[in-house]
Amino acid sequence: MSGPDLLVLHALRCVGTAGLTRLAATTGLTEPDVESELIDLAVAGLTTRNADFAVWSLTDAGRAADVERITDELESAAARPALTTAFDGFLVLNPELLDLCTAWQLRPADGVMIANDHRDLSYDARVLDRFADFHRRAAVVCAELSAALSRFGRYHVRLTEALDRTRAGKLEELADSTSSYHAIWAELHEDLLATLGIPR
Template sequence: MLDINDLALHGLTLRQLATIEQLADVTGLDSEAIGTALDQAVADGRAIAARGAYMITPAGREHLDAVYPGAFAALRSDAQLVSTLADFEHGINKKNLALMTSWQTIVIDGTEQPNDHSDSDHDAKVIDRLAQLHDRATVLLAPFADADALCKRFLARLDDALQKVDHGEHDYVSSVRIDSYHTVWYQMHEHLLRVMGEERDE
């Protein structure tokens, strides 16, 4: 597994640009530990800091690419996890992408248009499908949640986003400005691929 310094860097690969508080939310580490790790990353040239946020550098990515094989060797050699990721990648992940398209667009007179969310029936059906997909994802990814604390945390964050959606905060379906279901799913997918040494199939 990754040590604290590498986990902070890894978090930057999932959020791209992030504050200490945002990385603490992603990784589950406390803010003080994240801050210390990021200070070291900046000193090592593996991250840059600007206006209270951090971004990984090419040197940081190169460092992680060298660290991942050893840190995740046990997970990458687990046949069940390899199979689970393949099922996720070619099945439920594609369904999630289609579902998000259904949320963001709507067909009117045979033409696909941006969804202005005035059709509450359409939106309710998409949210119902999202809840069903979430249940399936939780079951499918259980082997990863058992083997990897960060994956377990991602599933909990997805559950939090879905609960907000259920309480009427519909921005939590796909808004990029917050930790919406779509945003957290994207981060989780990127994490799984990096853990297992795979590329996006999109």
């Protein structure tokens, strides 16, 4: 099981520069716990804080340390075969997710695509139904990932929460915010590439 220091270090690797709120959401830790880990990592030379914007990022040493620690985690758990299989399932779903996000942001009108202003409730409902079906299939992949490495379990929780927030009326939570379904899916993609050592 990943310790909090690795969770925070790797979250920065996957999301890039970020503040405490986003890192807490990503890791499932409280903001004070995230900050404590970041300070310890900074003392070790692995993270740095931009005081002007109250955000943190990895140093070059931090990026190298993450690669080493994540690889050690993967190999010690003998999880590479299972994670590789689950990643194949992710790659099957990935183009569909991108198409669904486009359908949420744009809609057809008189033969052309226009920005979706979300006034056509029946159109939005159809897209959300498709998202719900996608999410059921994504849950299977997420379960395979978390069975291989428990830290991947956080993704299904976060994806479900983003979909629930969208259904509750926060329409930006599907594809247009850093906490959106799309953003979390992109983090998962980055995490899989980083964990398996696959270059972009």
